[in-house]
Amino acid sequence: MTKNTIVAIATPIGSGGISIIRLSGESALKIADQMFLAPNDKKISELDPRVLNFGTVSTAKFKDICLCVYFKAPNSYTGEDVIEFQSHGGIKIAEGILNECMLKGARLAEAGEFTKRAFLNGKTSLENAEGVVDMINAESEAELRAGYSLISGKLNEKVKSIQKILTDTTAQVEVEIDYPEYDIKKATITELSDKLTNAIAQIEELVNTSQTGQIIKNGINVVIIGSPNVGKSSLLNALLNSERAIVTEIAGTTRDTLQESYVFKGVKVNIVDTAGIRNSQDSIEIIGIERAKQALKQADLALLVFDCSKPLEENDYNNIKLLKNHRKIVVINKNDIFIQNTETIIRELEINETIIKISALKKSGIELLKKAIYDAIIDNNVISSRLIITNMRHINALNASKDALTMAKQALNTNSMDCVADDLRTAWQQLGEITGEVYTDEILNAIFSKFCLGK
Numbered sequence: 001m002t003k004n005t006i007v008a009i010a011t012p013i014g015s016g017g018i019s020i021i022r023l024s025g026e027s028a029l030k031i032a033d034q035m036f037l038a039p040n041d042k043k044i045s046e047l048d049p050r051v052l053n054f055g056t057v058s059t060a061k062f063k064d065i066c067l068c069v070y071f072k073a074p075n076s077y078t079g080e081d082v083i084e085f086q087s088h089g090g091i092k093i094a095e096g097i098l099n100e101c102m103l104k105g106a107r108l109a110e111a112g113e114f115t116k117r118a119f120l121n122g123k124t125s126l127e128n129a130e131g132v133v134d135m136i137n138a139e140s141e142a143e144l145r146a147g148y149s150l151i152s153g154k155l156n157e158k159v160k161s162i163q164k165i166l167t168d169t170t171a172q173v174e175v176e177i178d179y180p181e182y183d184i185k186k187a188t189i190t191e192l193s194d195k196l197t198n199a200i201a202q203i204e205e206l207v208n209t210s211q212t213g214q215i216i217k218n219g220i221n222v223v224i225i226g227s228p229n230v231g232k233s234s235l236l237n238a239l240l241n242s243e244r245a246i247v248t249e250i251a252g253t254t255r256d257t258l259q260e261s262y263v264f265k266g267v268k269v270n271i272v273d274t275a276g277i278r279n280s281q282d283s284i285e286i287i288g289i290e291r292a293k294q295a296l297k298q299a300d301l302a303l304l305v306f307d308c309s310k311p312l313e314e315n316d317y318n319n320i321k322l323l324k325n326h327r328k329i330v331v332i333n334k335n336d337i338f339i340q341n342t343e344t345i346i347r348e349l350e351i352n353e354t355i356i357k358i359s360a361l362k363k364s365g366i367e368l369l370k371k372a373i374y375d376a377i378i379d380n381n382v383i384s385s386r387l388i389i390t391n392m393r394h395i396n397a398l399n400a401s402k403d404a405l406t407m408a409k410q411a412l413n414t415n416s417m418d419c420v421a422d423d424l425r426t427a428w429q430q431l432g433e434i435t436g437e438v439y440t441d442e443i444l445n446a447i448f449s450k451f452c453l454g455k
């Protein structure tokens with residue numbers, strides 16, 4: 001009877017101010033009544049819901065002073081009876097209360113099970129729940145903003161408004177199917193077609209934000225490429241403002257790729273320092289150079305670094321060739337010495353890309369470079385739009401819906417109204433997968449397994 005009541009520690013495991021142990025399900029109140037007493041010997045079921053009560057929690061092995069709150073179904077996170085104990089924050093205390101709840105009949109919740117129940121009980125939509133995970137896992141402000149637009153229902157609102165167009169259109173199409181004795185007016189076909197064009201345009205507008213959305217989610221991937229000793233590792237350190245990579249005057253110091261991140265204007269930038277590319281006999285360095293080339297393939301942008309304190313050499317020209325078809329920014333380093341060489345180098349490079357002059361040693365030009373990296377990749381129009389699609393699942397559903405609408409439009413032109421109705425239903429359902437109006441167990445498992453325990 002009680003196996004449907006779940007329990008988990010909702011706060012991170014470790015020492016801290018407080019730990020929260022959360023129970024949800026039909027026996028939550030009964031279990032809490034056996035464990036918690038307020039000072040006047042009142043059980044939690046005798047106290048008001050939604051009030052934080054002071055009292056004592058008792059387990060078989062110890063007692064603790066704690067707070068306890070009861071959310072009565074359906075007015076809770078999961079839509080079921082929910083109890084939360086707030087104990088002193090310690091691993092043994094939280095585990096003890098958790099174990100006691102299990103002894104009294106609750107079972108350990110799976111990852112994301114509280115939120116899954118919230119979804120199944122109609123307390124949250126699917127994309128809303130995904131917004132919660134995105135916010136928890138966010139590493140930049142841009143990710144937080146994208147997560148919040150899901151939680152606050154902006155995508156939901158938009159999807160519902162497109163679905164409304166589709167429902168209206170379907171109704172009109174079905175009238176035509178039901179009364180085939182009347183010839184469909186040309187005006188009707190044009191009107192229906194316009195509605196579909198409008199829906200497709202709205203979906204496209206969302207899909208168009210997804211490229212920037214994916215970058216917001218994953219960060220801008222930047223790789224530093226250049227000959228040995230041009231100052232790549234010094235540049236990484238300057239961008240991070242920390243002495244992360246080893247810098248020496250010995251060529252070939254960096255053997256392996258090294259990835260770190262910083263945040264600029266709220267967007268995460270993943271930056272990879274690489275071994276200088278040259279013809280090497282050193283077997284470890286050769287592997288490093290291979291890794292550098294690999295990192296280049298995965299990067300959104302390369303920083304091609306040159307040293308302006310000496311003339312360009314063969315390795316530099318090879319790197320220009322290597323990066324010929326790659327999106328890049330040219331970085332001229334060591335601008336603190338031999339500045340007169342810089343212009344000669346720029347002329348020799350014959351490169352049309354953005355050129356930024358810096359001194360990694362003196363940390364000059366670094367902010368300018370950070371801005372150039374951001375501007376090269378981020379579409380400011382998208383960033384300032386209210387809604388950015390960051391989630392692959394949403395992108396796929398939007399594209400599938402758009403495909404079905406394109407087919408509906410073609411069917412409309414050939415007057416196959418049954419096909420139009422079918423395609424419209426598919427398009428509606430694909431949008432429904434975003435909000436969770438349409439779902440399968442696989443979809444739910446894929447989404448909720450990304451949650452942490454206790455969420």
Ligand SMILES: Nc1nc2c(ncn2[C@@H]2O[C@H](COP(=O)(O)OP(=O)(O)O)[C@@H](O)[C@H]2O)c(=O)[nH]1
Nearest residue numbers: 229230231232233234247248249334359360361
């Ligand atoms: N004067 C000057 N020296 C630099 C600058 N950047 C790097 N160096 C020096 O160049 C040498 C090689 O630097 P490093 O970052 O290890 O180069 P990497 O091999 O490309 O990673 C070191 O001695 C650095 O101190 C710079 O902006 N100005």
Ligand SMILES: [Mg+2]
Nearest residue numbers: 232233253254
């Ligand atoms: Mg290096």
